[in-house]
Each structure stands twice: as structure tokens, then as C-alpha cells.
Amino acid sequence: MREMTGGEAVYEALRALGVEHVFGIVSVHNIPIYDAIHRLGGITPVAVRHEQGAVHAADGYARATGKLGVAIASTGPGTTNAMTGLYEAQFASSRVLLITGQVESLYYGKGKGFLHEAEAQLPMLRTVTRRAESVRRTEEIAETIIAVARDIQTGRPAPGAVEIPIDLQYGRAEVDIPHIEGWPRVRPGRDALARAADILRSARRVLIWAGGGVLASGAEGELQTLAESLGAPVVTSANGRGAIPEDHPLALGPLSAHPALQELFDTADVILAVGTRFQAGATRNWSLRWPGRLIHIDADPGVIGRNYTADVAVVGDARLALAALVRDLAGVRVEPAFAARAAELKEAARAQIRREIGPDYAAIMDAIREVTPRDALIVRDATVPAYLWGNRLLPILAPRTSIYPTSAAIGPAMPLAIGAAIGAGRPAVVIQGDGGFMLNIGELATAAQYRVPVVVCVFNDHGYGVLRTIEARTFEGRQFGVDLATPDFVQVARGMGVPAEAVDSPAAFRAALERGLASDGPYLLDIDMSKLTPMGGLGSPPPKRTPDIAD
Known part of the structure; x- marks a missing residue:
């Protein structure tokens, strides 16, 4: 003492x-x-x-x-x-x-x-x-x-x-300062693991569902090893993205709710779910169903059975449980045609989403992935581009590089990116809407003060695009509270000491993103969505431009 x-x-x-x-x-x-x-x-x-x-x-x-x-x-x-x-x-x-x-x-x-x-x-x-x-x-x-x-x-x-x-x-x-040697992991029960292994040995078509618990326990290596050993495709929750690189042949990405993948759930003998709560968005508000058996592994017993009844419940740390299954299932292989079909359905779903978002946003998305380092952080806010392609289609290639507001709050992306970039020591690309950006715009000054390598991509439709579309569909076209008089973000950023530029095309975006990533601190891109081919779905075009505060 x-x-x-x-x-x-x-x-x-x-x-x-x-x-x-x-x-x-x-x-x-x-x-x-x-x-x-x-x-x-x-x-x-x-x-x-x-x-x-x-x-x-x-x-x-x-x-x-x-x-x-x-x-x-x-x-x-x-x-x-x-x-x-x-x-x-x-x-x-x-x-x-x-x-x-x-x-x-x-x-x-x-x-x-x-x-x-x-x-x-x-x-x-x-x-x-x-x-x-x-x-x-x-x-x-x-x-x-x-x-x-x-x-x-x-x-x-x-x-x-x-x-x-x-x-x-x-x-x-x-x-007295207590001595710390790390925290205990929740050790999975042997009997539950044995039952899970028995079911998996007899299965012909296994679909793995990887949630955020895989990353929380550092189990991405064990997950990929098990998937490759079995030859089983892997779908991830939004929080589980990065548990397996999305360019891996067995990776299906966060597409569990897409209708194209329903066939996989209909034909799978076993769903092996690891570290997931089966949240609403990933399950079409729990309307997703499957006839096969469910093995559910999670360190929190409270989430097992909350949304889907498990045939085998394994309460324990994901890394310990997956490592045990890798050992117990050595030499076990499932039907290779199932993984091949999964890859076909994934590509069909991705192609459909690309058509829906249109050529300009597809080109912007491709530019982000091609220009940004593989291990860079991809941080999205609750905004139309994130909903339609950032959270579903933009490939995540490394663990702990995908961050977004799980609660669907607007505004957290900028400070989330600051903390992530400081902690990881790597650049972050932020996909942000103009409405959400205004909620935490002051943190741009934080990024400037500490020279945090964040490239803030403000997709600017002068309002709340998601709500604008919902109102148009629900209230006979009436619009209220969704159009914003936004500042000149380029001038605001420069006033804080952050280099910034306006963008009005996919080609201009790619060039600006390259400059932003090459800079030694924060950088801002103000993307005029009215100049781009509109997205389908929630991506209806912005209204005729209203005067900015600076005008």
C-alpha cells in the first residue's frame, strides 16, 4: 500500500x-x-x-x-x-x-x-x-x-x-492497487460441446452465423479455421463483420436478411450461431425461420433462447468453444455443394444490391475499398449510404475494422472514428450524413488538434434522407422536419484547420479520397448527393437545394 x-x-x-x-x-x-x-x-x-x-x-x-x-x-x-x-x-x-x-x-x-x-x-x-x-x-x-x-x-x-x-x-x-493478470473467460461445458460436436459430425449442410461475440473474444482465427475445416459458409451479423474476411470464399457477409439467402436457411441441417443475439435487422424482425437444428454458443446465457430456441446451448467464451470444436471435428467435412450454392446466392444478392444503389454509389463504394488499406477502419453512421451499401456491400477485410452505431443513433460516427483511429494507429474512413454530422461536428476540432487520420465523407442531401423517404411513403407525400439549412462544410472544416474539398462525381470522390488518405491528419469530403445518380430504396433523391446558412 x-x-x-x-x-x-x-x-x-x-x-x-x-x-x-x-x-x-x-x-x-x-x-x-x-x-x-x-x-x-x-x-x-x-x-x-x-x-x-x-x-x-x-x-x-x-x-x-x-x-x-x-x-x-x-x-x-x-x-x-x-x-x-x-x-x-x-x-x-x-x-x-x-x-x-x-x-x-x-x-x-x-x-x-x-x-x-x-x-x-x-x-x-x-x-x-x-x-x-x-x-x-x-x-x-x-x-x-x-x-x-x-x-x-x-x-x-x-x-x-x-x-x-x-x-x-x-x-x-x-x-492498495490490486495486481491484474487478465480476466477469466467463461469456460464452456464439456457435455454441451460434446452434443454440439455430435450434431455437427452427422450434418451435411452447416451454416455458421458469426456475431460480435466472435470478435469480442478474439476468436476470428478459430472461426475461420473451423469454417475451412468443415467447408461451411459463414454469414455474419453487422457486429460480427470482420470475423472472417469478406473476400474469403466461404464468407457470405451480413446478408442473412436478404431474400436471396433464404434458400440456405431452408436447406441447412444445422445453424451454428456464435456470439450473437439475433437482432432485429439481421432476422427481418425475427421472421427469419429455418427447419434445421440450432447450436447457439454465447458467453451470456441470457441471450440464448431469447429470440430463437436452441437445440444445443453452449454457454461459454467463443474462442474456447470454437477451439474445442476445431479439435473435436478434425477431419469432418460437410457437403461441398452447399458452400458452392451459398457463394452463388451471395453473388446474386450482391448483384441485386449493386443494381439498387446505382452506378455512381457503386463506383464510390468500390473506390473506398480499392483506395483504402485493407486494415483501415470503416466507420459508418446511421445514414442512407450506410444502410444501403456501407453496412451490406462494402467489403470488410480485417477484424475490428467495421464500426457503426449498433443502436441506429445518428451522429456517433465521427467520435467513434476518432477513438478507433487513435487506438488502432490506423486511418479511418467515415461514411456520414450531413444531418448526423451536425450532431457531433465539434469533434472535427478534436481530430484537428490531435491530427487524427480520419477522412470524413459527408454525404450531403441537406436533410434527413431516411426520414424524408418514410414520410413520403407514409403521409401522402407530406414532408416536415427533414430539410436542413446546412453550412458550407468545406469552409467549416478549413476554419478548424482541416483540409477539405467538395465532391460532385465518383471520379472526383476517388481522387479526393486518395488525397485525404495521403494527408497527415483529418480530411473532409463534402459530397453533393444531388449531382449523383439516385439510389433506390431509402435513397430517394434530395429535394431542390435550399439555401445554405453561408449563402
Whole structure:
């Protein structure tokens, strides 16, 4: 044990957890923590422009690295600002830790109207985290942080939070920093694995469904080995993209909901689902059905059977379970014609989607994949180009390179990309709509300050394109609240010190993207969607251009 301040105890706990970056905003209710980080070194603080952006950045960092993402906020308004980021991290099963302050212990719980008083902050945090704790003694700061971090990184990842009253941050005490050797994996039961192996040995047509749990456990190698050993095709959930490279001959991509692949589900003897919840979008709101047996592997027993009844439930870590199946099924091969047919159906689905998005967006998508390095990060927001081709057709070729808002929130892409690029040390390409970009546009200044290599592709239709189409279909063509007077994004970016250019064709996009990736920091492309061939589906053309704010 050593004597230290509460702020130093936070620092020492983070160092023990292997934390190298934190994202946040300094405040009177967390300043001792920032002082310790500044004085003691080894942790790089990234000053964002909004606490929502801090948690999104920590989330992107966690997804891109597999490590703990940490955000630091102030009590009260700082923490309420962080709630959307925690909501998204919870939806995405992301290992994010929020450390926030609280008013002095003398005033906490008395409702006296103290600065940034937040009496119900802890129960609020518990609505969007697996575990949230409030520290009551300086001596307990480090052990509480490490206990919460252990909890949220064991089994299925989840966000967590710790609040620390400001007097405890300034206070001094003898503090013990627990030794950490890693977190235990949930070991799958032998009997369940044996039953799963028996079913797979007798199967002729196996379809593997890989979810985000494969990546969370670092099981992409075991997944690919099992798929190749069996000769079984692999479909992924949106969160599972990158579990197998999408140019692999057995990879079907995130196309489970596409009608062209229904034949595979109809004819498969066995569905082997690993680390997935079978969310709504991947299952056509759970209308997807199959007659074959289901083997469901997940570290969280609560998700098994929630949406589909499993014939065999294997509760355990994906990496351990898949490694065991690789050993137990050595030499087992399934019907090769099934994988060949799967490849044909995948190509038919992809060809149909390409026709729907039209030649200009197909060319832009191809440019992103051809110009961007294989291991670069592809970050999408909830926007028309992402829905129609970024989330379905744009190939993901490496693990932990596909990031998008799982909750379908608009706006997180920019800070998600900042955290991911900082953590991975690789460039990120951001597919962003103009409406969503405005929600976190301040984080462009964060990217500029830290020279983060993000190329922000703003697909600009001067409004909310998805909602515009829904209104047109639902309310007899009436449009309301969906058209926006947007700023000149090129001038805004340049005003923040970010190089930027306007784009009005696929050829111009490719050239601009090459320049953006060659730059030594952030870069912005403002893509005029009115100049491109319209996409089908949700991609109806934007209305006649309304004046920009700058006009």
C-alpha cells in the first residue's frame, strides 16, 4: 500500500488496467484525476468537445483494439451528456468505463443545490451500464474501479461507471492497487460441446452465423479455421463483420436478411450461431425461420433462447468453444455443394444490391475499398449510404475494422472514428450524413488538434434522407422536419484547420479520397448527393437545394 491522493489512485488503477488513452473534458469535479494523469505520464488524455463524444470515442477505441475504453466526465451535466454514448456502448456490448465526479461527500444526498449536484446520478447510470458504483472512501477508489472494470470485461462485454466525490479525489489515504493478470473467460461445458460436436459430425449442410461475440473474444482465427475445416459458409451479423474476411470464399457477409439467402436457411441441417443475439435487422424482425437444428454458443446465457430456441446451448467464451470444436471435428467435412450454392446466392444478392444503389454509389463504394488499406477502419453512421451499401456491400477485410452505431443513433460516427483511429494507429474512413454530422461536428476540432487520420465523407442531401423517404411513403407525400439549412462544410472544416474539398462525381470522390488518405491528419469530403445518380430504396433523391446558412 502507498499513500496517495484520490486522483492518483484513479491514475494508478487505470495504469494497472493497461489504459493508455482517456477521452473527456476537464472539470472542477474531476480535475485531481487529470492532474495526476498530467504529472505521472503514461496515459494520454484526449480533450474532446462534448462528453457524448468522449464516450463514443472510448467506445470506438474499445471496438478497434479489444481493450478497455475510458471516458472521464464531470458530475451532473457532464454525465447527462455522456448518457447517449453509454446507451450506444451498451447496445453494442462494448467494454467502456466512465469515471465521473460527484459533489462533496458533505453535501451528497442532501439536495442543498450544490454546484453540479446530481442526487440521482447513480441510478441514472445504472440504466445504461452493467455496473455503476459510487465511492465512499478514498481508500476504496482503486479497488472499485478495478472491480467494475473486471465485471464489464468478463463474459459478454458491457459499459460500466464509477462516480467519485470531489473531496475524495483531493483526499489522501493509504491505497492498495490490486495486481491484474487478465480476466477469466467463461469456460464452456464439456457435455454441451460434446452434443454440439455430435450434431455437427452427422450434418451435411452447416451454416455458421458469426456475431460480435466472435470478435469480442478474439476468436476470428478459430472461426475461420473451423469454417475451412468443415467447408461451411459463414454469414455474419453487422457486429460480427470482420470475423472472417469478406473476400474469403466461404464468407457470405451480413446478408442473412436478404431474400436471396433464404434458400440456405431452408436447406441447412444445422445453424451454428456464435456470439450473437439475433437482432432485429439481421432476422427481418425475427421472421427469419429455418427447419434445421440450432447450436447457439454465447458467453451470456441470457441471450440464448431469447429470440430463437436452441437445440444445443453452449454457454461459454467463443474462442474456447470454437477451439474445442476445431479439435473435436478434425477431419469432418460437410457437403461441398452447399458452400458452392451459398457463394452463388451471395453473388446474386450482391448483384441485386449493386443494381439498387446505382452506378455512381457503386463506383464510390468500390473506390473506398480499392483506395483504402485493407486494415483501415470503416466507420459508418446511421445514414442512407450506410444502410444501403456501407453496412451490406462494402467489403470488410480485417477484424475490428467495421464500426457503426449498433443502436441506429445518428451522429456517433465521427467520435467513434476518432477513438478507433487513435487506438488502432490506423486511418479511418467515415461514411456520414450531413444531418448526423451536425450532431457531433465539434469533434472535427478534436481530430484537428490531435491530427487524427480520419477522412470524413459527408454525404450531403441537406436533410434527413431516411426520414424524408418514410414520410413520403407514409403521409401522402407530406414532408416536415427533414430539410436542413446546412453550412458550407468545406469552409467549416478549413476554419478548424482541416483540409477539405467538395465532391460532385465518383471520379472526383476517388481522387479526393486518395488525397485525404495521403494527408497527415483529418480530411473532409463534402459530397453533393444531388449531382449523383439516385439510389433506390431509402435513397430517394434530395429535394431542390435550399439555401445554405453561408449563402
